[in-house]
Amino acid sequence: xxxxxxxxxxxxxxxxxxxxxxxxxxxxxxxxxxxxxxxxxxxxxxxxxxxxxxxxxxxxxxxxxxxxxxxxxxxxxxxxxxxxxxxxxxxxxxxxxxxxxxxxxxxxxxxxxxxxxxxxxxxxxxxxxxxxxxxxxxxxx
Amino acid sequence: xxxxxxxxxxxxxxxxxxxxxxxxxxxxxxxxxxxxxxxxxxxxxxxxxxxxxxxxxxxxxxxxxxxxxxxxxxxxxxxxxxxxxxxxxxxxxxxxxxxxxxxxxxxxxxxxxxxxxxxxxxxxxxxxxxxxxxxxxxxxx
Amino acid sequence: xxxxxxxxxxxxxxxxxxxxxxxxxxxxxxxxxxxxxxxxxxxxxxxxxxxxxxxxxxxxxxxxxxxxxxxxxxxxxxxxxxxxxxxxxxxxxxxxxxxxxxxxxxxxxxxxxxxxxxxxxxxxxxxxxxxxxxxxxxxxx
Amino acid sequence: xxxxxxxxxxxxxxxxxxxxxxxxxxxxxxxxxxxxxxxxxxxxxxxxxxxxxxxxxxxxxxxxxxxxxxxxxxxxxxxxxxxxxxxxxxxxxxxxxxxxxxxxxxxxxxxxxxxxxxxxxxxxxxxxxxxxxxxxxxxxx
Numbered sequence: 363x364x365x366x367x368x369x370x371x372x373x374x375x376x377x378x379x380x381x382x383x384x385x386x387x388x389x390x391x392x393x394x395x396x397x398x399x400x401x402x403x404x405x406x407x408x409x410x411x412x413x414x415x416x417x418x419x420x421x422x423x424x425x426x427x428x429x430x431x432x433x434x435x436x437x438x439x440x441x442x443x444x445x446x447x448x449x450x451x452x453x454x455x456x457x458x459x460x461x462x463x464x465x466x467x468x469x470x471x472x473x474x475x476x477x478x479x480x481x482x483x484x485x486x487x488x489x490x491x492x493x494x495x496x497x498x499x500x501x502x503x
Numbered sequence: 504x505x506x507x508x509x510x511x512x513x514x515x516x517x518x519x520x521x522x523x524x525x526x527x528x529x530x531x532x533x534x535x536x537x538x539x540x541x542x543x544x545x546x547x548x549x550x551x552x553x554x555x556x557x558x559x560x561x562x563x564x565x566x567x568x569x570x571x572x573x574x575x576x577x578x579x580x581x582x583x584x585x586x587x588x589x590x591x592x593x594x595x596x597x598x599x600x601x602x603x604x605x606x607x608x609x610x611x612x613x614x615x616x617x618x619x620x621x622x623x624x625x626x627x628x629x630x631x632x633x634x635x636x637x638x639x640x641x642x643x644x
Numbered sequence: 645x646x647x648x649x650x651x652x653x654x655x656x657x658x659x660x661x662x663x664x665x666x667x668x669x670x671x672x673x674x675x676x677x678x679x680x681x682x683x684x685x686x687x688x689x690x691x692x693x694x695x696x697x698x699x700x701x702x703x704x705x706x707x708x709x710x711x712x713x714x715x716x717x718x719x720x721x722x723x724x725x726x727x728x729x730x731x732x733x734x735x736x737x738x739x740x741x742x743x744x745x746x747x748x749x750x751x752x753x754x755x756x757x758x759x760x761x762x763x764x765x766x767x768x769x770x771x772x773x774x775x776x777x778x779x780x781x782x783x784x785x
Numbered sequence: 786x787x788x789x790x791x792x793x794x795x796x797x798x799x800x801x802x803x804x805x806x807x808x809x810x811x812x813x814x815x816x817x818x819x820x821x822x823x824x825x826x827x828x829x830x831x832x833x834x835x836x837x838x839x840x841x842x843x844x845x846x847x848x849x850x851x852x853x854x855x856x857x858x859x860x861x862x863x864x865x866x867x868x869x870x871x872x873x874x875x876x877x878x879x880x881x882x883x884x885x886x887x888x889x890x891x892x893x894x895x896x897x898x899x900x901x902x903x904x905x906x907x908x909x910x911x912x913x914x915x916x917x918x919x920x921x922x923x924x925x926x
Contacts, residue, residue, distance in 0.1 A: 363897055363925070364793040367786050371551050400823030402555035406547035410512050410646075414543035414682065415711030419735050443725050451731045455878060456738055460731035474786055484728040502786070504756055504784070505652040508645045541682035551787075555823065556852030560876050584866050592872045596737060597879055601872035615645055625869040643645070 366399065369467060369475030373498065374404035377467065377477055381494035385409060390482040392490060393420035398475050401425040409481075416481035422457045423464030423478030423487075429454070431473045434464035435488055463487030465495045469502060507540065510608060510616030514639065515545035518608065518618055522635035526550060531623040533631060534561035539616050542566040550622075557622035563598045564605030564619030564628075570595070572614045575605035576629055604628030606636045610643060650680045651749060651757030655780065656687035659749065659759055663776035667691060672764040674772060675702035680757050683707040691763075698762035704739045705746030705760030705769075711736070713755045716746035717770055745769030747777045751784060791821045792890060792898030796921065797828035800890065800900055804917035808832060813905040815913060816843035821898050824848040832904075839904035845880045846887030846901030846910075852877070854896045857887035858911055886910030888918045892925060 369377075374396040381394045391411035396404050401424070408417055423434050430437060437460040440447035451458050462484035467475045477494055479487040510518075515537040522535045532552035537545050542565070549558055564575050571578060578601040581588035592599050603625035608616045618635055620628040651659075656678040663676045673693035678686050683706070690699055705716050712719060719742040722729035733740050744766035749757045759776055761769040792800075797819040804817045814834035819827050826847070831840055846857050853860060860883040863870035874881050885907035890898045900917055902910040 363790050363796060363892065365788055366791055367788055370787040371548065373786060374548075398555070400555065400825060402549075402823065403547060403558045404549050406544060407512065407515075408543075408545050413711060413713065414539070414541065415736060415740075417544045419732075422735075438730060441731060451734045456734045459734065461729060469786065504649050504655060504751065506647055507650055508647055511646040514645060541684060543682065554852060554854065556877060556881075560873075563876075579871060582872060592875045597875045600875065602870060610645065 367469060367472060367474050368398045369396065369404060371404060373475065376501070377494050377498050378405050378407060380497040381477060381479060381490050382407065382409060384490045384493040388486060388490065390486045390490070392479050392481040392487060393417045395420040395424040395478040396475060397421070397424040397428050397478070399428055399473050401428040401476070404475070412481040419459060419461070420463070420478040420480040422459040423461065423480060424476045425454070425457055425478070426459045427464035427466045427478065428473060428476035431466050433462070433466070433488070434460055435462035435484070438462060463491055465491040467495050467498060508610060508613060508615050509539045510537065510545060512545060514616065517642070518635050518639050519546050519548060521638040522618060522620060522631050523548065523550065525631045525634040529627060529631065531627045531631070533620050533622040533628060534558045536561040536565040536619040537616060538562070538565040538569050538619070540569055540614050542569040542617070545616070553622040560600060560602070561604070561619040561621040563600040564602070564621060565617045566595070566598055566619070567600045568605035568607045568619065569614060569617035572607050574603070574607070574629070575601055576603035576625070579603060604632055606632040608636050608639060648681065649751060649754060649756050651678065651686060653686060655757065658783070659776050659780050660687050660689060662779040663759060663761060663772050664689065664691065666772045666775040670768060670772065672768045672772070674761050674763040674769060675699045677702040677706040677760040678757060679703070679706040679710050679760070681710055681755050683710040683758070686757070694763040701741060701743070702745070702760040702762035704741040705743065705762060706758045707736070707739055707760070708741045709746035709748045709760065710755060710758035713748050715744070715748065715770070716742055717744035717766070720744060745773055747773040749777050749780060789822065790892060790895060790897050792819065792827060794827060796898065799924070800917050800921045801828050801830060803920040804900060804902060804913050805830065805832065807913045807916040811909060811913065813909045813913070815902050815904040815910060816840045818843040818847040818901040819898060820844070820847040820851050820901070822851055822896050824851040827898070835904040842882060842884070843886070843901040843903035845882040846884065846903060847899045848877070848880055848901070849882045850887035850889045850901065851896060851899035854889050856885070856889065856911070857883055858885035858907070861885060886914055888914040890918050890921060
């Protein structure tokens with residue numbers, strides 16, 4: 363057996379609140395999903411004005427970031443035509459989402475969960491997710 | 504055009520908190536999903552100890568209750584062998600969930616959203632969902 | 645709760661008729677789908693001679709335009725290799741359709757539904773959809 | 786954060802070897818899947834003579850047992866017509882497998898993984914899985 367560390371509901375709420383605040387400051391309503399290190403959803407909110415169809419995209423960005431231990435923007439690069447991960451979007455029954463906005467949450471070099479943000483531009487989604495991840499990391503050194 | 508009323512993020516948080524409290528009092532950790540009247544997810548939490556696989560089930564129970572304007576326990580009856588809705592579980596690409604625990608939220612005889620609860624027994628899930636729906640209705644006459 | 649406006653069956657028939665007329669004048673038989681602002685289908689017709697497989701494509705174009713609040717031709721651009729939405733086609737269980745021909749219907753800056761057209765060339769589909777959307781907007785200032 | 790225990794590759798090999806030996810003694814070639822507590826596959830073998838289509842079934846039995854923290858034969862009962870979990874087979878995109886042969890692996894009352902066996906009769910599959918689970922438990926008190 364091995365022992366692993368995993369985000370719990372308190373972590374999820376903390377990360378979600380940080381993302382919501384960053385989105386509010388940027389005036390970009392978004393869907394925010396927090397999952398554990400296995401990619402399973404812990405908490406989710408769709409802010410007023412965010413697109414309903416972005417809910418699943420946010421959840422899948424979080425799943426993909428936890429699963430691959432990478433920001434989804436890195437996958438976007440690796441999945442371009444001619445690049446090694448070209449075609450990776452079919453993985454996990456089509457749940458792999460290669461658009462920026464999914465960010466893994468690390469603790470001591472290990473992924474303990476991930477955040478996925480969607481409904482803004484991919485750059486905005488990524489900034490919100492990274493801000494939330496950074497704040498959690500600062501509070502959990 | 505027509506004008507409809509729909510649960511917003513504040514409603515979702517209120518209903519989710521009521522469900523969480525009911526679950527805590529019953530000592531049954533559950534996944535709780537709140538969706539709008541179109542079945543699109545607004546808010547979700549997986550309580551500490553609830554099964555990860557119940558996340559999707561809770562979301563789909565909420566979707567099914569909003570979509571059918573019925574508690575999922577009513578569908579369970581209608582979908583028994585020999586009954587008229589036998590086989591309905593394939594609907595919406597398999598998202599129709601006919602196990603108790605999904606309850607529509609009504610306002611003035613109109614569905615404005617739904618709650619889905621999963622990880623307890625179906626009876627427990629239903630009781631938690633109904634308690635939350637009843638509390639919201641009492642606060643929004 | 646919040647109040648939203650949504651296309652009803654009369655709007656759907658008006659938009660569908662306008663699209664049919666535009667298609668007839670262009671001599672391009674098409675599938676025409678009208679959905680509400682949540683992406684759920686309200687009305688559909690496959691004109692004599694239109695491809696049967698275009699039915700689902702038209703429905704998904706309407707769904708995508710309503711969901712993203714954008715014409716699907718804009719998504720076609722944003723989803724090119726190297727662009728920010730590259731990979732978005734997997735969203736909503738593969739229902740996101742990024743080919744021209746899906747157009748959201750706006751009323752006072754809010755999406756109240758969408759039209760999807762398919763079976764012609766993407767440019768023809770888009771022209772038919774835009775003509776119908778424009779006519780409805782002119783009648784509903 | 787929370788700390789959890791999870792089957793590792795050594796556990797998976799031990800459980801798989803015990804299942805293979807039980808199957809050999811019963812002269813029933815089977816597919817054997819071992820997953821971790823999140824339902825993700827760790828090890829798999831298809832014995833000579835086992836049905837190829839049983840591979841996915843074994844994997845899904847293990848997934849279901851880990852996810853529900855129950856033997857899949859218990860779900861078979863709970864999902865009968867008129868029973869509370871009737872309809873549960875659609876869960877997880879249809880991956881919930883309610884046929885006997887999936888057994889969770891417990892350590893100190895916590896699920897740390899699961900085994901799924903398929904290709905024999907459901908009773909044989911269950912016996913092989915339970916034998917393997919029992920042996921691992923005896924070695925890991």
